[in-house]
Amino acid sequence: MKTNKYILIIIFLISASFKPTEIVINGEFKMFTTDNIGNIYAVTHKNDIIKYDKKGIKKAEINLKVLGNVSLIDASNPLEIYVYYQDQGIIKYFDNNLNTLGETNLFKTYDLNNIQVICRSYDNGIWFLDPINLKLRKCDKKGNLLTESVIISNFSDTAISPQMILDDGKFVYLKINSKSLMKFDILANYLNTITLENFSTFQVKDENIFYKSNEGFWVYNTVSFEKTIFNYNFEKTYLNIRTEGNLLYLQDNQSIKVVETTN
Numbered sequence: 001m002k003t004n005k006y007i008l009i010i011i012f013l014i015s016a017s018f019k020p021t022e023i024v025i026n027g028e029f030k031m032f033t034t035d036n037i038g039n040i041y042a043v044t045h046k047n048d049i050i051k052y053d054k055k056g057i058k059k060a061e062i063n064l065k066v067l068g069n070v071s072l073i074d075a076s077n078p079l080e081i082y083v084y085y086q087d088q089g090i091i092k093y094f095d096n097n098l099n100t101l102g103e104t105n106l107f108k109t110y111d112l113n114n115i116q117v118i119c120r121s122y123d124n125g126i127w128f129l130d131p132i133n134l135k136l137r138k139c140d141k142k143g144n145l146l147t148e149s150v151i152i153s154n155f156s157d158t159a160i161s162p163q164m165i166l167d168d169g170k171f172v173y174l175k176i177n178s179k180s181l182m183k184f185d186i187l188a189n190y191l192n193t194i195t196l197e198n199f200s201t202f203q204v205k206d207e208n209i210f211y212k213s214n215e216g217f218w219v220y221n222t223v224s225f226e227k228t229i230f231n232y233n234f235e236k237t238y239l240n241i242r243t244e245g246n247l248l249y250l251q252d253n254q255s256i257k258v259v260e261t262t263n
Contacts, residue, residue: 021260023056031240032256035075038244042256043070049083051098054247054258060098067092074120076167082120091118091126102141109143117174119165122186127172129162136174136188149188156180156193168204175202181209196220201240212241232261
């Protein structure tokens with residue numbers, strides 16, 4: 001009996017040693033994103049922007065109340081964070097300590113109003129969807145046009161409702177509705193449209209697209225065209241999910257959790 005008891009204790013200790021590390025950042029956040037070294041950029045409902053490292057330690061905080069609501073954060077370059085205030089048509093640029101580096105007023109620079117989605121280009125320019133001409137455009141911060149697509153509605157049989165743009169350095173992805181991603185090369189040439197389940201957010205890592213839908217967290221391989229469920233036992237439905245390396249970031253109504261995985 002003692003032998004069996006010791007075996008059970010050893011099994012328990014081994015199981016405990018493999019329990020994923022979990023860090024909890026308490027707070028009600030309306031959005032968050034991550035950079036490629038694991039830092040977290042969370043936005044409160046009062047539009048405070050807070051930077052945490054991957055251990056959950058607060059590193060910086062800023063609030064530019066005069067600009068109103070934060071619409072999106074692009075942290076694809078950890079040394080230059082893009083924050084878009086859509087109501088004002090302004091992109092603010094911050095360094096890795098959230099010190100202001102500068103800004104671009106889209107209306108004054110591009111003579112365009114109501115730009116819904118923007119992102120950082122891989123060479124630190126700006127991608128945006130021209131809402132008047134329905135063209136995907138890349139410009140520098142001074143307003144010089146670098147490249148543009150043809151009218152994107154030519155490639156869609158549904159209404160265009162732009163929600164997100166992402167540049168991974170090889171391709172540009174434009175989320176045009178809850179089920180479709182348009183894929184372009186870095187010169188804005190249209191390549192194809194990827195259809196996914198109803199999804200809210202997505203990331204691109206190499207040839208894989210990670211996306212959250214009502215049915216879970218999925219991985220779509222752009223080479224094999226295979227969809228697989230992400231290998232993790234989610235406890236519940238989360239508002240947002242992201243991944244960086246072997247870390248998962250899980251947002252619910254009360255917190256953001258950082259969980260170490262074996263993926």
